Amino acid sequence: MTNFSGKKAIVFGGTSGMGLEIAKLLQQADAEVVTVSRRGALGKGNDNMQNEIADVLDRDALAALFEKHGGFDFLVNTATGGPRAIGPFLEMDLDGFQGSFAKLWGYVNTVRLGAPHMAQDGAIVLLSGYPARKWRPGVLAIATVGNAVEGFVRMAANEIKPIRINAICPGLIDTPMFTQEGEAREQYMNETTKNNLIPRPGKPEEVAPAAMFLLENQFVTGTIVDVDGGAILA
Numbered sequence: 033m034t035n036f037s038g039k040k041a042i043v044f045g046g047t048s049g050m051g052l053e054i055a056k057l058l059q060q061a062d063a064e065v066v067t068v069s070r071r072g073a074l075g076k077g078n079d080n081m082q083n084e085i086a087d088v089l090d091r092d093a094l095a096a097l098f099e100k101h102g103g104f105d106f107l108v109n110t111a112t113g114g115p116r117a118i119g120p121f122l123e124m125d126l127d128g129f130q131g132s133f134a135k136l137w138g139y140v141n142t143v144r145l146g147a148p149h150m151a152q153d154g155a156i157v158l159l160s161g162y163p164a165r166k167w168r169p170g171v172l173a174i175a176t177v178g179n180a181v182e183g184f185v186r187m188a189a190n191e192i193k194p195i196r197i198n199a200i201c202p203g204l205i206d207t208p209m210f211t212q213e214g215e216a217r218e219q220y221m222n223e224t225t226k227n228n229l230i231p232r233p234g235k236p237e238e239v240a241p242a243a244m245f246l247l248e249n250q251f252v253t254g255t256i257v258d259v260d261g262g263a264i265l266a
């Protein structure tokens with residue numbers, strides 16, 4: 033098992049939602065944490081971490097960032113990347129469908145440019161999402177991206193070994209990614225999860241420990257861990 037003390041973690045998307053909770057757990061485990069996002073620290077308990085500003089789609093900025101933090105141990109990427117296309121496939125704007133892949137390119141960029149700067153016993157965690165393996169109306173673009181993320185993780189594991197790479201597949205998690213407020217938010221969350229084996233949205237705090245497991249356990253690579261409240265099986 034890995035001891036996090038004295039290790040350095042870069043968490044893309046570490047200023048909100050699941051990334052923020054993962055960053056907090058890493059810090060509690062005594063790792064040095066650097067969060068990276070486009071807007072910087074948002075005053076949500078991460079002000080005492082190093083916060084870098086970069087867009088995961090900006091390869092020059094990423095190259096400079098990895099150069100600066102060379103020799104780091106853990107790379108976590110939870111960045112949403114950009115807008116996501118939602119709606120019936122046969123009515124979907126194809127630029128929107130294609131644009132949803134910003135998430136994949138952000139992940140690929142950070143792994144491709146980051147891995148050469150990592151410790152050889154380091155580890156990477158990415159996030160896919162339950163639509164990858166559970167059909168729901170309107171989410172085919174997101175589903176396709178999620179499948180691409182999971183396929184990338186499985187196949188990249190061979191290419192970047194001995195560095196390990198794994199993904200978490202979250203179910204619906206109550207995070208700032210969803211912009212609805214009040215009753216509309218509650219209704220969306222409850223309606224979307226009501227048929228799951230665990231019929232409620234998850235919390236970012238319920239996902240973050242899975243990242244710690246994947247970073248810590250040196251016998252796990254190329255794997256997807258589902259933390260979805262039974263959404264895929266329902």
Ligand SMILES: NC(=O)c1ccc[n+]([C@@H]2O[C@H](COP(=O)([O-])OP(=O)(O)OC[C@H]3O[C@@H](n4cnc5c(N)ncnc54)[C@H](OP(=O)(O)O)[C@@H]3O)[C@@H](O)[C@H]2O)c1
Binds near residue numbers: 046070113161203
């Ligand atoms: N929440 C869910 O129900 C759910 C379910 C399945 C999968 N997922 C996936 O899980 C991941 C995390 O979701 P979340 O709900 O935790 O999202 P969130 O709360 O919206 O956080 C997203 C984070 O990514 C950063 N970010 C977004 N685009 C970026 C970019 N281009 N470059 C750098 N940083 C960027 C954001 O900061 P800035 O905006 O300041 O850049 C923020 O820190 C996403 O990939 C999402 O697709 C979420």
